[in-house]
Amino acid sequence: MSNPVLVELRRGNAVESMHRGAIAVVDADGALRCALGDIERPIFPRSAVKAFQALPLLTSGAADRYGLVDEELALACASHNGEAEHVRVAAAMLAKAGLDEQALECGAHWPMSDAAARELAAVGGSPGALHNNCSGKHAGFVCLGGLLGDADRRWLAGYVRHEHPLMREVTHALVCLTGQDLERAPRGIDGCSIPTYGMPLGALARGFARFASGVGLAPEHAQAAKRLRAAVAAAPFMVAGTGRFDTRVMEALGARAFVKVGAEGVYGAALPELGLGLALKIDDGNTARAAEVVTAAAIEALLPLDDMQARTLRSLAEPRLANWNGLEVGRLAPTPLLRDALAPATRRRAAGQAEAIAP
Amino acid sequence: MSNPVLVELRRGNAVESMHRGAIAVVDADGALRCALGDIERPIFPRSAVKAFQALPLLTSGAADRYGLVDEELALACASHNGEAEHVRVAAAMLAKAGLDEQALECGAHWPMSDAAARELAAVGGSPGALHNNCSGKHAGFVCLGGLLGDADRRWLAGYVRHEHPLMREVTHALVCLTGQDLERAPRGIDGCSIPTYGMPLGALARGFARFASGVGLAPEHAQAAKRLRAAVAAAPFMVAGTGRFDTRVMEALGARAFVKVGAEGVYGAALPELGLGLALKIDDGNTARAAEVVTAAAIEALLPLDDMQARTLRSLAEPRLANWNGLEVGRLAPTPLLRDALAPATRRRAAGQAEAIAP
Numbered sequence: 001m002s003n004p005v006l007v008e009l010r011r012g013n014a015v016e017s018m019h020r021g022a023i024a025v026v027d028a029d030g031a032l033r034c035a036l037g038d039i040e041r042p043i044f045p046r047s048a049v050k051a052f053q054a055l056p057l058l059t060s061g062a063a064d065r066y067g068l069v070d071e072e073l074a075l076a077c078a079s080h081n082g083e084a085e086h087v088r089v090a091a092a093m094l095a096k097a098g099l100d101e102q103a104l105e106c107g108a109h110w111p112m113s114d115a116a117a118r119e120l121a122a123v124g125g126s127p128g129a130l131h132n133n134c135s136g137k138h139a140g141f142v143c144l145g146g147l148l149g150d151a152d153r154r155w156l157a158g159y160v161r162h163e164h165p166l167m168r169e170v171t172h173a174l175v176c177l178t179g180q181d182l183e184r185a186p187r188g189i190d191g192c193s194i195p196t197y198g199m200p201l202g203a204l205a206r207g208f209a210r211f212a213s214g215v216g217l218a219p220e221h222a223q224a225a226k227r228l229r230a231a232v233a234a235a236p237f238m239v240a241g242t243g244r245f246d247t248r249v250m251e252a253l254g255a256r257a258f259v260k261v262g263a264e265g266v267y268g269a270a271l272p273e274l275g276l277g278l279a280l281k282i283d284d285g286n287t288a289r290a291a292e293v294v295t296a297a298a299i300e301a302l303l304p305l306d307d308m309q310a311r312t313l314r315s316l317a318e319p320r321l322a323n324w325n326g327l328e329v330g331r332l333a334p335t336p337l338l339r340d341a342l343a344p345a346t347r348r349r350a351a352g353q354a355e356a357i358a359p
Numbered sequence: 360m361s362n363p364v365l366v367e368l369r370r371g372n373a374v375e376s377m378h379r380g381a382i383a384v385v386d387a388d389g390a391l392r393c394a395l396g397d398i399e400r401p402i403f404p405r406s407a408v409k410a411f412q413a414l415p416l417l418t419s420g421a422a423d424r425y426g427l428v429d430e431e432l433a434l435a436c437a438s439h440n441g442e443a444e445h446v447r448v449a450a451a452m453l454a455k456a457g458l459d460e461q462a463l464e465c466g467a468h469w470p471m472s473d474a475a476a477r478e479l480a481a482v483g484g485s486p487g488a489l490h491n492n493c494s495g496k497h498a499g500f501v502c503l504g505g506l507l508g509d510a511d512r513r514w515l516a517g518y519v520r521h522e523h524p525l526m527r528e529v530t531h532a533l534v535c536l537t538g539q540d541l542e543r544a545p546r547g548i549d550g551c552s553i554p555t556y557g558m559p560l561g562a563l564a565r566g567f568a569r570f571a572s573g574v575g576l577a578p579e580h581a582q583a584a585k586r587l588r589a590a591v592a593a594a595p596f597m598v599a600g601t602g603r604f605d606t607r608v609m610e611a612l613g614a615r616a617f618v619k620v621g622a623e624g625v626y627g628a629a630l631p632e633l634g635l636g637l638a639l640k641i642d643d644g645n646t647a648r649a650a651e652v653v654t655a656a657a658i659e660a661l662l663p664l665d666d667m668q669a670r671t672l673r674s675l676a677e678p679r680l681a682n683w684n685g686l687e688v689g690r691l692a693p694t695p696l697l698r699d700a701l702a703p704a705t706r707r708r709a710a711g712q713a714e715a716i717a718p
Contacts, residue, residue: 012545016403044371108683189370191682283377
C-alpha cells in the first residue's frame with residue numbers, strides 16, 4: 001500500500017514531480033478529525049518534537065533559575081538558520097548557566113541559511129557548535145543538565161546518549177506527550193547525535209493536541225507547554241529565521257498556531273483554539289516544498305483566518321516557482337485529494353463531530 | 360498506479376524515507392533490456408540532455424572554428440558547481456567566439472557548490488551568469504549562435520526562446536536523438552530559461568543508447584556524440600565538479616560510461632561498450648540521494664568492473680549517512696526490487712536476448 005500523493009509540482013503544462021505522504025489531525029482525546037495515508041506506521045519525528053523535549057527545562061525550574069527569556073525559550077525549540085542573532089542568543093543561554101559552546105555535543109555545521117553561511121565566510125569565520133541548527137535545543141539541554149548535575153561538566157559529558165540521566169529526563173517528556181512506550185520503539189540517531197524514536201503519526205499528532213490544550217497532561221507539563229507556546233509566538237524569528245516557513249507562519253498567526261519542522265519531511269503543529277494537533281510525514285523526506293505545503297494547506301483548512309493571514313498561508317500552500325531569471329516556471333500545490341480530506345474537518349469541527357475520515 | 364520504491368533510507372533499525380521512480384535500459388533499436396515503473400508517461404529530462412543539445416555546436420563547425428578543447432566541450436555538457444575552474448573555462452569559451460558573459464541569458468545564481476559559494480563570498484564576490492551551473496551549455500549555445508548569426512549580438516538576443524533559430528537548431532538535435540515529436544510534447548521552462556520538452560523515459564533512454572553507439576544517427580551526429588563522450592571522459596571535472604556524482608563516476612570509468620544528471624531526479628547514461636542507454640526519473644524529484652543511487656546501482660549491474668571501479672560504484676549506490684559528529688546514522692540503498700530488476704539485464708546481455716522485463 002502506498003500513501004496518497006499530497007503535493008504536486010507542475011512545470012509548464014505538466015506535472016513534473018509529486019510527493020506522497022500521510023497526515024493526521026487529532027484532538028487531545030485521540031479522536032481523529034482527519035487522516036490520510038498510513039498513520040500507524042512508526043515514523044521518526046526528528047526535530048518536530050523539540051518543544052516537547054524542552055519541557056523539562058521549564059518543569060525542572062532550570063528556566064527560572066537561569067532567568068531564560070522568551071527568545072531563549074523559543075531558541076530551545078528551534079531548528080534555526082544559524083544567523084548572527086541565533087548564535088548570540090544560544091551563547092547567552094549557555095552563559096546564564098555558567099557554561100559555553102564547549103559543553104554542546106551537537107557537532108558543528110555551516111549555518112543552515114546559505115546567506116548566513118556566506119556572511120560567516122565573508123568575515124573569515126568558520127562554523128562551530130553554536131551555528132548548528134540544534135544549538136538552542138542543546139543549550140536548553142545543558143541548562144537543564146547544569147541544574148540536574150549541579151553544573152558538573154563531567155556529569156554532563158555524553159548527555160546525547162539514550163541512557164544518560166539528562167536524556168532520560170528529556171525522553172520522559174516525550175513519553176508523557178505522545179503516550180508511547182519509547183523503550184521498545186524503533187530508534188535512530190539524529191543529526192545532532194541525540195536519539196530519535198519511531199512513533200505513529202497519530203500519536204505524534206495527539207502529542208501536539210496535548211501541547212495545544214494541556215488536556216491529558218500533568219499540570220506542570222500543561223503550564224510549561226503554555227509558556228513555550230507563548231515564548232515562540234513572541235519570538236518567532238528564533239525558532240527558524242529569515243524567510244523560513246515556521247517563522248513566517250507564526251509571525252502571521254502569533255499564538256494561534258505552533259508549527260515545527262522535523263527533518264525528512266515531518267511537521268507537527270498545535271492549534272490551541274481548536275484543541276487540535278496535527279502531524280505529517282512526506283514519504284520521500286522532502287521538507288521545504290512538500291511538508292511545508294501540506295502544513296500550510298492544513299492550517300488554511302482548519303483555522304478561520306483574516307485576509308492577511310489567508311494571503312500568507314495561501315502563498316505558502318501554493319508557492320510559485322521562479323527560475324534564475326525570475327520567470328514563473330511552475331507551481332507547487334496540494335492535491336485535490338488532500339484539499340478534500342481537509343475540507344470536511346472544517347465542517348465537522350463546526351458540527352462538533354469527531355469521526356475519522358477514511359483515507 | 361504508483362511507481363515502485365527504488366531507494367530506501369534506513370536510520371537506526373527502521374526505514375525512514377523512500378523514493379519511488381521508473382527506469383528504462385534500452386538499446387539503440389529501442390529493445391528494452393530492463394524496465395521498472397511507468398516508462399511511457401512523459402517526463403521533463405531537464406539537464407540530462409545537455410550533451411544532446413551540445414551536438415549542433417560540433418556539427419555546425421563552430422567547435423572547430425573557435426578551437427574548443429576537451430575541457431570546453433565537457434563544460435558545454437555540464438551542470439557544474441560554479442567553482443573557479445568552471446568559471447574560467449566558460450569565460451574562455453566565450454572569448455574564443457568574441458563574446459562575453461553579457462551574451463548569456465541563463466541568469467545568475469550563487470555557485471551550486473556550497474564551498475564555492477562561500478569562497479566567492481569570502482573574497483567579496485557576487486554571482487554572475489558564469490557561475491550559473493548552465494553557463495557552459497549557454498556558452499556553447501552562443502558559440503553556435505556566433506557562427507549562425509555571424510557574431511551579431513542582435514541576432515543572438517532571445518536565443519533561449521523556443522522559436523529562436525538558435526534554439527530550433529538545438530531542439531532539432533534533441534528530436535534526432537530521441538525520435539520524439541517535440542512540437543506536440545508537454546513543454547516547460549527550465550531553470551536557465553530554455554524550453555524543456557516532456558518525453559517518455561523509454562525515448563530518453565533510447566537517445567542515450569544512440570549517443571552511446573551512433574546506431575540510428577546521421578553520421579555527423581554519431582561523430583559529434585563520439586567526440587563529446589571523449590571530451591567528457593578526458594575532463595570529467597568540468598561536467599560537474601568536486602565531489603559530484605557525475606565527475607566521480609567518469610573519473611572511475613573514463614569513457615566506459617557517460618552519465619548526466621537532470622534536475623528533479625532525472626539521470627541519463629550511455630554505456631558505449633554495451634550499446635545501451637538508460638534513463639530514470641525519481642517521482643519526487645530527489646536527485647542527490649535517489650537518482651544517484653539508482654544510476655550507480657544500474658551501472659554496477661550492467662558493466663563488468665574492476666575492483667577500484669566496483670568500490671567507487673558501491674559507495675555511490677549504498678552511501679552511508681553520517682551526522683554532524685561523523686557518526687554513521689543511516690544508509691541509502693537500492694531496494695531488492697530494483698536490484699532484482701537490474702540483475703537479469705546482466706544475464707540477458709550475456710545471452711544476447713532483448714525482451715522487456717515487466718514492471
